[in-house]
Amino acid sequence: MFIILILQEQKQAQGPKKALFVHSDLNMSVFNTFCGKFSFDIMVVVCTNYVVKKMKTRCSSVKIWIVAAIVLFVCCSKSQKQEHYGVSISAPSVAEASCESFSAQELALLGLSNGWTFDLLGKASQNDSSSCNFAFLPLLLIDELHACESERAYVEALFAFCDLEDTCFEAVRASFDAIKQRLCETDSSLAVNSRHEGLKKGGFVICQSARTGLMREDALKTVRHSFSTCRGNKRFCDFFNLSGSFRAFESEDELAIDIPVGNGSCSLLLIKPSDEHAREYVATFSEKRYAEVIKGLEERKLSVSFPDFEGFVSQKPLYFPQIQTADSLALSPYATISCQFSLFKPTEAVLQSLGKSLQDKILNSESGETATFDTPFLFFVREISSGAILLAGMYFE
Numbered sequence: 001m002f003i004i005l006i007l008q009e010q011k012q013a014q015g016p017k018k019a020l021f022v023h024s025d026l027n028m029s030v031f032n033t034f035c036g037k038f039s040f041d042i043m044v045v046v047c048t049n050y051v052v053k054k055m056k057t058r059c060s061s062v063k064i065w066i067v068a069a070i071v072l073f074v075c076c077s078k079s080q081k082q083e084h085y086g087v088s089i090s091a092p093s094v095a096e097a098s099c100e101s102f103s104a105q106e107l108a109l110l111g112l113s114n115g116w117t118f119d120l121l122g123k124a125s126q127n128d129s130s131s132c133n134f135a136f137l138p139l140l141l142i143d144e145l146h147a148c149e150s151e152r153a154y155v156e157a158l159f160a161f162c163d164l165e166d167t168c169f170e171a172v173r174a175s176f177d178a179i180k181q182r183l184c185e186t187d188s189s190l191a192v193n194s195r196h197e198g199l200k201k202g203g204f205v206i207c208q209s210a211r212t213g214l215m216r217e218d219a220l221k222t223v224r225h226s227f228s229t230c231r232g233n234k235r236f237c238d239f240f241n242l243s244g245s246f247r248a249f250e251s252e253d254e255l256a257i258d259i260p261v262g263n264g265s266c267s268l269l270l271i272k273p274s275d276e277h278a279r280e281y282v283a284t285f286s287e288k289r290y291a292e293v294i295k296g297l298e299e300r301k302l303s304v305s306f307p308d309f310e311g312f313v314s315q316k317p318l319y320f321p322q323i324q325t326a327d328s329l330a331l332s333p334y335a336t337i338s339c340q341f342s343l344f345k346p347t348e349a350v351l352q353s354l355g356k357s358l359q360d361k362i363l364n365s366e367s368g369e370t371a372t373f374d375t376p377f378l379f380f381v382r383e384i385s386s387g388a389i390l391l392a393g394m395y396f397e
Contacts, residue, residue: 088115090291091387101182102386105165105175110388112162113139117392118287119321121378124394125283133314135339135393137208140194143176144206148196151333157323183383183390187262189213192390196335208339210381210391212261212268215346218242222308228375229397230278238308239374240343246304247297248371253281256293257304257371261343265385268343269293270306271378278376282394285378301368306377307395313340314393341381341391 088111102110117138124134146155152169159167166172183190194208222238229235247258256271271293273281315338322332373395381391 088112088287090114090287090294090389101186102179103175105171106179106182107386108162108164109142109172109175109179110139110386112158113142114387114389115287116142116158117389118285118290120318121285121392121394122283123321124316124318125279132316133312133393133395133397134316134337135208135210135312135314135341135391136206136337137192137194137210137339137391138389139176139179140192140208141206141337143180144194144196145333146172146176148204154320154323154331154333179388183388186383186385187212187265189215189262190266190390205336205338208337209341210339211342211344212266212381213344213346214240214242214259214261215263215351216242216244217346217351218244219343219345220348225305225372225374227307230376238310239305240308241303241305243303243368244301245299246302248300248302249293249296249298251296254293255371256297257302257373258297259304261381266381266383266390269380269382270304270373271380272373272375273377278394278396282378290380303368303370304373305370306373309341309343309395312342312395314338339393341393 091107091111091114120136120138120141121134142155142158145151156167159172164172180192183192189212191211192209194206196204196206219240219242222240224236225239226234226236242259249256252274254271254273256269259268259270260266261268271285275281315336317334317336319332319334376394376396379391379393379395380389382389
């Protein structure tokens with residue numbers, strides 16, 4: 001927190017008077033302080049001429065500081081409660097969870113994972129001036145770092161911001177395993193994997209993969225369409241063309257479409273910036289903005305066109321954000337993150353067994369607006385009932 005006192009002359013009819021301005025830079029999210037990309041709430045408090053007049057020229061600098069401190073204390077007491085890893089605004093508390101399968105310990109880890117996701121997205125954009133694909137599974141990434149003895153201190157520093165019931169190694173490992181098992185039990189079409197490999201020159205590679213399906217009749221076929229990259233180039237690739245009722249959100253800054261995947265327990269959220277500065281948009285995309293997009297989603301009749309993710313792969317060297325706690329400073333570990341993501345097409349037999357074919361024909365009988373994701377966009381795979389972000393990524397190439 002930085003406090004700047006400025007004595008500024010005010011020329012008025014009655015003669016020069018002095019007004020005291022207290023500028024306080026308040027970070028409203030402790031989480032974002034660790035990555036250097038945060039939005040400040042600037043609070044300017046103006047002491048009235050009446051107060052300054054009472055002080056007159058006899059006021060010492062000590063008295064000015066005392067008044068400033070009192071004013072700042074009053075204003076801070078009215079500000080929002082600070083948010084951090086353990087108070088994720090995009091993952092539910094125990095009382096809010098619509099599914100009863102997750103324990104308080106597991107929900108705390110999901111909240112930690114969600115909050116850390118956006119810091120890592122911003123870090124990837126800030127550290128690399130180029131625009132390339134990037135994806136990762138945040139929960140499994142934390143799991144890998146915790147399992148790696150040399151990096152465990154970093155994850156334990158994250159736990160300082162997370163209200164875990166038990167932070168011992170065995171309890172945390174059991175919680176991670178339970179979450180992964182429940183996610184697979186919820187949707188058998190969802191497959192997520194992660195492992196880490198050491199490098200001869202030091203450091204390590206974390207290899208991840210995610211796979212889920214589009215259980216829709218209109219996903220059986222794809223069409224060729226051009227995609228414009230950040231470098232101004234165009235390439236042709238296969239696009240899904242889906243029509244029906246989707247939850248959507250549109251503003252001056254972005255267009256978001258939420259598409260059910262698997263058996264409907266998860267969704268693929270696509271977010272396309274409205275201008276051509278996709279990398280800058282990603283660098284400033286916060287958990288707060290993500291929560292606003294989710295909250296603003298509304299049902300609309302749409303035709304949605306987006307790349308089928310065939311052959312999507314990313315490999316990116318990344319320094320993780322530094323973590324500062326009251327007791328210690330966790331240095332930023334370095335790793336190369338490799339991730340693959342794919343959407344598989346259903347078969348006719350699967351559609352009939354799920355009763356999807358007739359349902360899709362009814363939904364697709366009415367045409368609506370068209371939303372085409374043919375420029376760089378953000379994407380998230382999220383588990384709907386828990387709010388957990390299973391996969392986060394940027395589609396640039």
